[in-house]
Amino acid sequence: MTRKISIKDVAIAAGVSTATVSNVFTGKKPVNKELAERVRTVATELGYRVNKAASLLRSGRSSVVIILVPDLSDPFFTSIVTEVEQLARQEGYEIIVGNSDDDIEVEEGRLNALLAWEPAGAIVIPCSDSLPSRLHDRDLPPTIVVDRVSEFDVVDTVSINNLKAGEKAADLLGKLGHKNILIAASDMALTPIRRRAEGVQVGIERFGGSTRIAELGSDPEHGSAELAHWFDQNEAPTAIFATNDMTTLAVLKFLADRHIEMPEAISVVGFDDYAWMSARRTKITAIRQPIEAIAASVWKQLMSRIGGQEGAVVNAVLECELIIRDSAVEQSKNTEYWGDREMTRGYGLKEKAGGR
Secondary structure, X not given: OOOOOOHHHHHHHHOOOHHHHHHHHHOXXXXXXXXXXXXXXXXXXXXXXXXXXXXXXXXXXXXXXXEEEOOOOOHHHHHHHHXXXXXXXXXXXXXXXXXXXXXXXXXXXXXXXXXXXXOOEEEEOOOOOOOOHHHHOOOOOOEEEEOOOOOOOOOEEEEEOHHHHHHHHHHHHHHOOOXXXXXXXXXXXXXXXXXXXXXXXXXXXXXXXXXXXXXXXOOHHHHHHHHHHHHHHOOOOOEXXXXXXXXXXXXXXXXXXXXXXXXXXXXXXXEOOOHHHHOOOOOOEEEXXXXXXXXXXXXXXXXXXXXXXXXXXXXXXXXXXXXXXXXXXXXXXXXXXXXXXXXXXXXXXXXXXXOO
C-alpha cells in the first residue's frame, strides 16, 4: 500500500518547517510569495493533499459552509451552488454540497450528515414547504433558507416575488389576446409554484380570460406524458405558462412529440432562463430568476450572521425579469395557423363544416 504523503514530507522536500507548510495551506500566517510557491510546487509533485477535517480541528475555526438542495439535476439549484461557490472561494471558505433527492426523509439524514462537519454556516433549499426539523435547533450555525419555504420567522430567507413573476407572464399573454391559458405546474404543494400560478390566474382574469392547471411533477419525461394525457382529456389552450425550468422542458418535449408548432399553433412562456432556451430555432420567452443576485444576497446575509449580526429574521425578496423572445405571439396568429381546421382534444384535427 502506498504511504500517504504527510505535511512533514513536504517540509523536508521543500527545506522548510512544518509550520511554514501549514501556514501556506491554511493562510494562518503570511508566507513569502516565492517560498509559498515553492512549497505548493513540491506538494503537488509529491501528491500531498490537505486534510480539511484535521485542519479544522486544529484551527478551532470552521471555514466550511454546507449547502443542501432538493435535486442536483435541476439547473436552477446547480446554478445557485455554482454562484455561491465562487463567492465562498473569494472569502476563503470551502463548500460541501448535499442532495436530498426531493425526499423529506433523505433531507433530514443529509442535513444531519452535513451539520456533523460543524460548519460556519448553512444554506438550505428544502424539498417541501415544511422546514427540516433540525433547523429549529438552538445550536444551529447561521443558516439561510432559499426559494422554497413559506414566510416564517425561524431563520433568514432569500426568495423571489413569485406572485409578481406570474403576473408578468399573464400581462404579456393577456396583451397578446390569450384568454385560455394552461398553467403547467410542477407541484402545487410548493408555495413558490402556487404563488406563480396565482399570479397568472389574477393577471389573466384582468383581461377577461381564464386558466387551468396541470400538475406535471419535476421530471420532464414524466411531465411530458402527463401533459399528453391532459391534452387528450381537455379542450386545448391557446397558450401555456410553465412554472419552472423542468416543466418548461416537459412542455417543449410534449409539443415536439405531438408535432405541434410553437408559436404558430400554441404560445409558450417558460420559467428560468438558460442558454438552451435561446439556442433553439424558436427562442423561448421566459421569466428569468436573478440567479447571481440571489446568490449574492444569500452570501452577504450569511457572512453578516457569521460575523456576529444579531436581531430579527431577515426575509429578502428579489424581483424576476420577463425576457421576450419568439415563443409567444398574438392569439390571432394561432387562429390563422389553424385556418379551417378546428382544434380538438390533444390537438387532433378535423375539418370545420363546409371546409375542405
